[in-house]
Amino acid sequence: MLEGFGPILRKDLRLELRSGESTVALVSLSVLILVVMVLAFGPGGARRAEIAAGALWIALIFAGTLGAAQALLAERESGCIRGLLLSPVEPATIYAAKLTVSMIFMAEAGFAVLIMLVLFFNLEFGGGLLRLVPIFALGMLGLAALCTLLATVSGRVRAGAMLLPVLVVPLFTPALIAGSKASAAVLAGQPLGAVTTWLKLLFAFDVLFVTAGYLLFEHVILED
Amino acid sequence: MAEIVLQAQRISKFFGDRPVLNAITFAVSAGEAAVVVGRNGVGKSTLIKTLCGLTRPSAGRLLLFGREPTDLAGVQFRRIGVLLHQTLLYPNLSARENLEFYSEIFGIEQPAAHARRWLGQVGLERAAEEPVSALSRGMEQRLAIARAMLADPDLILLDEPFAALDADGAALVAALIRQALARDAAVVFTAHAPLEIAGVELGLFKLESTGLTPFDEGRRGALRSLLRRL
Amino acid sequence: MKRPASIVLAVASCLSMLGALFMVFVYVPTEADQGIVQRIFYFHLPCAWVAFLAFGMVAVAGALYLWLGHKIWDDLSYAAAELGMLFCTLVLITGSIWAKPIWGTWWTWDSRLTTTFILWLLYGGYLLLRAFADDTDEIARFAAVLGIVGVLDVPVVIISVRLWRTIHPAVLLTRQGEHGLQDPRMVATLLVSLGAFTILYVWLLWMRLTTLRLRTRLAGLRREAAILELVGAHR
Numbered sequence: 218m219l220e221g222f223g224p225i226l227r228k229d230l231r232l233e234l235r236s237g238e239s240t241v242a243l244v245s246l247s248v249l250i251l252v253v254m255v256l257a258f259g260p261g262g263a264r265r266a267e268i269a270a271g272a273l274w275i276a277l278i279f280a281g282t283l284g285a286a287q288a289l290l291a292e293r294e295s296g297c298i299r300g301l302l303l304s305p306v307e308p309a310t311i312y313a314a315k316l317t318v319s320m321i322f323m324a325e326a327g328f329a330v331l332i333m334l335v336l337f338f339n340l341e342f343g344g345g346l347l348r349l350v351p352i353f354a355l356g357m358l359g360l361a362a363l364c365t366l367l368a369t370v371s372g373r374v375r376a377g378a379m380l381l382p383v384l385v386v387p388l389f390t391p392a393l394i395a396g397s398k399a400s401a402a403v404l405a406g407q408p409l410g411a412v413t414t415w416l417k418l419l420f421a422f423d424v425l426f427v428t429a430g431y432l433l434f435e436h437v438i439l440e441d
Numbered sequence: 442m443a444e445i446v447l448q449a450q451r452i453s454k455f456f457g458d459r460p461v462l463n464a465i466t467f468a469v470s471a472g473e474a475a476v477v478v479g480r481n482g483v484g485k486s487t488l489i490k491t492l493c494g495l496t497r498p499s500a501g502r503l504l505l506f507g508r509e510p511t512d513l514a515g516v517q518f519r520r521i522g523v524l525l526h527q528t529l530l531y532p533n534l535s536a537r538e539n540l541e542f543y544s545e546i547f548g549i550e551q552p553a554a555h556a557r558r559w560l561g562q563v564g565l566e567r568a569a570e571e572p573v574s575a576l577s578r579g580m581e582q583r584l585a586i587a588r589a590m591l592a593d594p595d596l597i598l599l600d601e602p603f604a605a606l607d608a609d610g611a612a613l614v615a616a617l618i619r620q621a622l623a624r625d626a627a628v629v630f631t632a633h634a635p636l637e638i639a640g641v642e643l644g645l646f647k648l649e650s651t652g653l654t655p656f657d658e659g660r661r662g663a664l665r666s667l668l669r670r671l
Numbered sequence: 672m673k674r675p676a677s678i679v680l681a682v683a684s685c686l687s688m689l690g691a692l693f694m695v696f697v698y699v700p701t702e703a704d705q706g707i708v709q710r711i712f713y714f715h716l717p718c719a720w721v722a723f724l725a726f727g728m729v730a731v732a733g734a735l736y737l738w739l740g741h742k743i744w745d746d747l748s749y750a751a752a753e754l755g756m757l758f759c760t761l762v763l764i765t766g767s768i769w770a771k772p773i774w775g776t777w778w779t780w781d782s783r784l785t786t787t788f789i790l791w792l793l794y795g796g797y798l799l800l801r802a803f804a805d806d807t808d809e810i811a812r813f814a815a816v817l818g819i820v821g822v823l824d825v826p827v828v829i830i831s832v833r834l835w836r837t838i839h840p841a842v843l844l845t846r847q848g849e850h851g852l853q854d855p856r857m858v859a860t861l862l863v864s865l866g867a868f869t870i871l872y873v874w875l876l877w878m879r880l881t882t883l884r885l886r887t888r889l890a891g892l893r894r895e896a897a898i899l900e901l902v903g904a905h906r
Contacts, residue, residue: 220515224545232533296527299495300588303523304546305515366820370813374804383799384817387792388824391831398835414834422827429823433816436737440496440809457805458893460901497808499894650901 221306225314230321239287240325247280247326251333266345269334270400273349274356274393276330277323281357282382284322285364286371289315298438308435312365316430319361327353348403352412355419356396359426363388366430369437392422443470445507446596446627447492452501454487461487464501465653467646471595474618474628478635478656479648485631486526488648489600492629493523505596519547522594524602524630528585532574536565536584539573540591547592559587563613578605586614590621597621599630615639677881680874684867691860691867699860708772713860715765717868718758719787723825725755725872726790729797730822733815745811746883747876748818749801754875756794758868762787782829782836789828793821806890 233239254272292298301311331346363385370384371377386393399415409416447469454462461484469475479485490496494503494510503510506517530539537556544552560569563583568576576584582605590597597618603611615638618628622641635645635656645656695713702709728751736744766784767777778784797817804810 220548221546224542228531228534228538228542231538232531235533296525297529297531299525299527300529300543301546303493303495303518303521303529304543305518305548306546307515363820367817370800373809373813374800376803380796380799380803384796387789387796388820390789391824391827394831394835418827418831418834425823425827426820429820433819436812437816439812440490453898455894455897457807458890458897460894460897463898463901 219310219313221301221304221310222314225301225306225311226317229314229318233318233322239284239322242287243280243284243322243326244329246283247276247330248333250276250279251330266404267401269404270397273330273334273353273400274397277327277353277357278360278386278389278393279382280326281319281323281360282364282385284326285315285319285361286368286378286381287322289365289368289371299440302438302440308438309431311438312431312434315368316361316365316427319365320357323357323361324354327357345404345406348409349400351409352396352399352403352416352419355416355423356392358423359392359419360385360389362423362426362430366426366434366437392419395419395422443472443625445470446505447629448504448507449492450502450504452491452498452503454484454491454496455499460650462491462498463650463652467492467653469596469627469629469644471627472622472625473644474622474638474641475630475644475646476636477629477631477646477648477653479631479633481633483648483650485633485648486600488653489523489525489598489629489631493521493598495523519592520595522589522592522597524585524589524599526600528573528581529588530573530581530585533572535570535572536560536576536580537569539584540587543588544591549592555591559591562617563587564609579607579610582606583610583613586617590617593624593626595626597626597628597630599628601632602630603632603636677874677877680870680877684870684874687863687867687870691864694860694863699856700854702857705773708769711765711769713864714868715762715769716861717865718761718765719783720865721868721872722755722759722762722787722790724869725751725758725876726794726818726825727822729755729818733818736815737812742811742887743880743884745815746887747880748815750876750879750883752794752797752801752818753879754872756791756798758872759787759791759794763791780836782833785832785836786825786829789832790825793824797821 251272254268254275258268258272289298292301298311302308331349335346364381367381367384371381374380395415395418399412399419402412402415403409445468447467449465449467452462452465452467453460465488467475477485477488487496491498492503494505494513505513506520508517531542534542537560540556540559541552544555549555557566557569560566563586565580565584565587568580573581573584582602586599586602589599602614606614618630618638619641621628631648637643647654647656691713695710699710699713701707729748732744732748732751736742736748763784766787770779770784771777797814800810800814800817804813
């Protein structure tokens with residue numbers, strides 16, 4: 218069922234290791250967004266945890282939408298997606314592989330942003346940062362699931378690359394709400410046990426949209 | 442009776458309101474070869490894309506190995522090899538890596554050895570480690586043909602395989618086609634001028650905006666002097 | 672297309688809407704706490720019902736298009752989206768008009784309005800996609816997938832927004848009226864209004880669908896003409 222997953226994943230990672238384009242673009246973009254937000258809101262203030270959480274999620278959403286589109290766009294360049302379509306590989310497997318690549322890109326951006334957070338907020342969050350990781354992992358999975366499914370719009374429609382965030386962000390709002398609330402709580406010192414409702418919501422979101430993406434991808438990837 | 446590998450029944454394709462393919466009826470059996478000749482822009486590429494199941498026809502019916510393309514299990518795609526205008530090669534991977542990748546996803550055992558063998562078959566051993574973006578057009582074309590044929594498909598569709606090739610390259614491709622026919626594959630390819638392949642009985646067809654028609658025998662005789670021999 | 676159906680729908684819609692208007696402005700008693708402005712609720716809620724119904728139709732019609740392939744399902748999906756957007760906008764406007772005299776602000780972030788706003792954004796994305804892209808099979812399929820994903824999202828949005836609002840009780844504004852309909856006349860009026868708006872929606876949907884089907888048919892005729900021209904030119 219998932220035949221071809223390994224080769225596609227390895228191929229994409231190898232390509233990225235060589236050119237590094239996507240990583241550089243994503244990391245720079247997310248760090249820049251974070252910087253802008255910190256400058257806009259000021260690093261101090263009593264509501265630091267909430268601002269930090271919000272800034273993180275905004276940075277990741279915009280970098281993430283870009284990143285997922287990149288993962289798929291690599292194939293568009295030489296029309297290579299057709300090579301995959303004309304092979305025994307099932308479209309759903311292509312989805313799974315692209316989703317994984319997107320997650321890896323987003324994790325890179327997330328990691329860079331977390332490091333910047335530590336620098337800007339002077340390590341005051343301590344354990345809170347570690348507790349952020351599962352929250353972010355769940356959030357990014359949902360974002361990657363949506364973006365990978367809808368990324369084909371970028372190549373096919375006028376102003377498609379701009380349309381992708383417009384489509385994805387409203388769909389992502391439940392996860393955004395859950396993720397930023399949980400992040401704010403955790404950065405304010407609360408344990409993960411206090412945010413289980415939000416975590417459950419994120420998990421349900423992920424299961425729902427990864428499954429939907431897996432089943433629906435074949436309809437968006439076929440040509441006219 | 443050889444298996445009818447591909448059957449097109451009154452296939453039409455529109456892009457918007459513009460007709461590109463009009464009521465194409467065409468069939469090819471195992472071990473048969475056909476060339477579709479047409480001027481530039483008449484729809485040869487669209488025809489190949491439609492016949493391999495990549496593009497859905499606006500009307501008509503396509504049967505590959507007796508089944509509709511949507512009914513084909515992924516496995517069946519192993520039996521189809523396609524060369525398109527786009528090379529379907531990853532520019533930042535080497536020639537060898539490209540063939541290895543495709544060997545892997547086509548489920549071929551020992552993909553590395555298989556890739557090396559095909560690099561030899563198309564004369565690209567020395568350029569094996571070069572990234573595809575550094576290859577000349579002719580070398581890229583040969584690699585793309587290797588990509589199309591490496592799974593030993595039963596149906597081979599090639600869009601202008603002889604374009605961009607020098608005499609050696611063309612002879613190589615002709616040899617590959619002969620090899621494929623010898624193992625009972627069906628080969629359909631397009632060209633912008635009529636041609637012949639030595640030792641191969643080639644069905645000649647003409648593609649025009651009004652449809653696909655076979656060259657009749659009388660005209661074929663007159664064309665002999667114009668035919669490019671391979 | 673079918674004349675009798677559109678006439679029946681038109682008549683039914685006019686009559687039911689007249690009935691609803693009568694009941695809202697004459698029949699139903701004024702609500703004690705909020706006064707006359709509460710009557711807008713009898714338009715506000717039915718519009719919300721239609722907005723969500725239409726969204727469901729967008730997804731179901733889209734799924735049918737993916738399954739069956741007949742263009743009419745795609746046309747239905749698009750028509751439902753356009754009308755859904757219209758009614759969703761009306762929900763937000765009526766909600767705003769209702770909010771101002773009651774709470775003094777044009778907008779409140781209470782859970783229902785917020786959910787409707789997100790629905791509005793989902794509709795907007797769908798319609799932008801359709802507006803930017805050509806009318807091809809590829810795009811129709813993509814739109815269908817978008818619609819399905821959207822409808823799957825709606826329950827999650829509802830849950831998350833509700834949770835979001837309950838965490839900030841200081842800003843929570845209860846909306847009176849939905850669960851506190853004491854007078855049976857109020858319930859009756861609401862039901863009639865719901866019915867009237869649903870019929871209105873169906874009528875408008877029918878008309879819009881007819882237009883889209885004609886457009887599809889026209890495209891088909893143009894293609895036939897192109898072929899005839901081609902064949903004729905080669906004689």
